[in-house]
Amino acid sequence: xxxxxxxxxxxxxxxxxxxxxxxxxxxxxxxxxxxxxxxxxxxxxxxxxxxxxxxxxxxxxxxxxxxxxxxxxxxxxxxxxxxxxxxxxxxxxxxxxxxxxxxxxxxxxxxxxxxxxxxxxxxxxxxxxxxxxxxxxxxxxxxxxxxxxxxxxxxxxxxxxxxxxxxxxxxxxxxxxxxxxxxxxxxxxxxxxxxxxxxxxxxxxxxxxxxxxxxxxxxxxxxxxxxxxxxxxxxxxxxxxxxxxxxxxxxxxxxxxxxxxxxxxxxxxxxxxxxxxxxxxxxxxxxxxxxxxxxxxxxxxxxxxxxxxxxxxxxxxxxxxxxxxxxxxxxxxxxxxxxxxxxxxxxxxxxxxxxxxxxxxxxxxxxxxxxxxxxxxxxxxxxxx
Amino acid sequence: xxxxxxxxxxxxxxxxxxxxxxxxxxxxxxxxxxxxxxxxxxxxxxxxxxxxxxxxxxxxxxxxxxxxxxxxxxxxxxxxxxxxxxxxxxxxxxxxxxxxxxxxxxxxxxxxxxxxxxxxxxxxxxxxxxxxxxxxxxxxxxxxxxxxxxxxxxxxxxxxxxxxxxxxxxxxxxxxxxxxxxxxxxxxxxxxxxxxxxxxxxxxxxxxxxxxxxxxxxxxxxxxxxxxxxxxxxxxxxxxxxxxxxxxxxx
Numbered sequence: 347x348x349x350x351x352x353x354x355x356x357x358x359x360x361x362x363x364x365x366x367x368x369x370x371x372x373x374x375x376x377x378x379x380x381x382x383x384x385x386x387x388x389x390x391x392x393x394x395x396x397x398x399x400x401x402x403x404x405x406x407x408x409x410x411x412x413x414x415x416x417x418x419x420x421x422x423x424x425x426x427x428x429x430x431x432x433x434x435x436x437x438x439x440x441x442x443x444x445x446x447x448x449x450x451x452x453x454x455x456x457x458x459x460x461x462x463x464x465x466x467x468x469x470x471x472x473x474x475x476x477x478x479x480x481x482x483x484x485x486x487x488x489x490x491x492x493x494x495x496x497x498x499x500x501x502x503x504x505x506x507x508x509x510x511x512x513x514x515x516x517x518x519x520x521x522x523x524x525x526x527x528x529x530x531x532x533x534x535x536x537x538x539x540x541x542x543x544x545x546x547x548x549x550x551x552x553x554x555x556x557x558x559x560x561x562x563x564x565x566x567x568x569x570x571x572x573x574x575x576x577x578x579x580x581x582x583x584x585x586x587x588x589x590x591x592x593x594x595x596x597x598x599x600x601x602x603x604x605x606x607x608x609x610x611x612x613x614x615x616x617x618x619x620x621x622x623x624x625x626x627x628x629x630x631x632x633x634x635x636x637x638x639x640x641x642x643x644x645x646x647x648x649x650x651x652x653x654x655x656x657x658x659x660x661x662x663x664x665x666x667x668x669x670x671x672x673x674x675x676x677x678x679x680x681x682x683x684x685x686x687x688x689x690x691x692x693x694x695x696x697x698x699x700x701x702x703x704x705x706x707x708x709x710x711x712x713x714x715x716x717x718x719x720x721x722x723x724x725x726x727x728x729x730x731x
Numbered sequence: 732x733x734x735x736x737x738x739x740x741x742x743x744x745x746x747x748x749x750x751x752x753x754x755x756x757x758x759x760x761x762x763x764x765x766x767x768x769x770x771x772x773x774x775x776x777x778x779x780x781x782x783x784x785x786x787x788x789x790x791x792x793x794x795x796x797x798x799x800x801x802x803x804x805x806x807x808x809x810x811x812x813x814x815x816x817x818x819x820x821x822x823x824x825x826x827x828x829x830x831x832x833x834x835x836x837x838x839x840x841x842x843x844x845x846x847x848x849x850x851x852x853x854x855x856x857x858x859x860x861x862x863x864x865x866x867x868x869x870x871x872x873x874x875x876x877x878x879x880x881x882x883x884x885x886x887x888x889x890x891x892x893x894x895x896x897x898x899x900x901x902x903x904x905x906x907x908x909x910x911x912x913x914x915x916x917x918x919x920x921x922x923x924x925x926x927x928x929x930x931x932x933x934x935x936x937x938x939x940x941x942x943x944x945x946x947x948x949x950x951x952x953x954x955x956x957x958x959x960x961x962x963x964x965x966x967x968x969x970x971x972x973x974x975x976x977x978x979x980x981x982x
Contacts, residue, residue: 593840597832
């Protein structure tokens, strides 16, 4: 009995992480139809934000250092949402209705974000900041001239090399005068560790098994996020606008809904949820620039299995995948076949985390052969449209 | 002379004393194919104008251009004296153009109530009270009984009534209707007709109607007839002769 409870709890807790990570994608991909390959990197940014917030709060001592996680959640949401809006306004918006280009472009963005985390240092910030200030400042000043349209290409051709040269020189000079303190990356390629606050360490003992508090916290966090999203989409004005625009963009515009603003807000919320997921991920283990990569495939799986555009589907799919991975990975079924050593050895063979993943993905492939639209496909006469 | 030729039609539209909508020299293309050719067109304040013509002459294209769903290559569109050519559809809706498109375009997975509340989006100012005025239900009593049903589950006639009601929620100054009676049973057509007439009488708004149904066409004050992407005839609807009807209505 305790084995069953144990399996269920662990499965649900794996599922909760999956669901939390997939929730933002269920909105961005499920509702808006944008394939955002940088979603994993938004999770990573959330995790790094948690790390930064932890380091800010640590010197403050108790009680601040005990409750930094709540500030981290808010900060992670805001940081990821802002990056998401920036991504939507500068890249995705020009690619609506072109999924392949969106996939490639957002994948490029995900690589940029990974490298950004690896190499961001004071020197890097000064260089990029200086370039942006010089270049965009100059363009802003020149654009006031009446003949801007005519000289535009010339202005860009001249300002880009000048800004690059000044920014590079300045950051190099600063780097040489302040040495390592200025050039050393903040995070680097090594993973960074977030330590859970004191009250999240340890676990709740039930019988002879123990439920870690961090896992319980993540499950609770997932439930809160789900309820929050449900409330936002169904009970608020912006939620109504989002649902309307995702179903019929043209008509929504004709009714007076500012569709561009709705797109930006939808994307911000999806990205912000990725940030919150990053916060949860940071509690589970070490965080590195590759953290996002580990989650992107799983999150897409959850959304596709559940049925694109259905939140309830994502919940079921995350739960199912979570329980399945745990049951296979922990060899929970093997002992039932004691009388059949051959079958037992098969289950033992797959009883590692990575082999369990192989089985789960194989099952997903089979499942999609029979239900290509997922667990909860869209029904009715609107499907074709 | 039973109907005026295009040059005369320009004069008559230019002669509108108080234009709600004034379109001059409009040219619209789909890619390289020329759909609307030098169209001059107007809707007077408080009047109902009907646009007739056979299938594929560009009537819906015209309405889509007015709404901002298509961009004209040349020409001007003035709404209440203000040029709206560069405005987006949502801005035009908020200026006071209510659009009921062909095929209704009810949002399928929202309830009737939510569909109606979306009509309020066109109203300026935030924090308006989120309720549906009784007047809407007087016009379309059938909607009141099914507020919590999904928009996509309604029949064609009910969807049409919902689409008109939704447009009215935004208190438009110009109501644009694209074939509101298409594929709808006769008794509902009469209901819709009565509702539209009542709206004009009570609110004094302008209506631009694209229609094939003769009885409905006759309710309008003025008609424009289109052929091959241009306005070829116009005049008061009481002068609408059998000849024109034969030529421009697919009956």
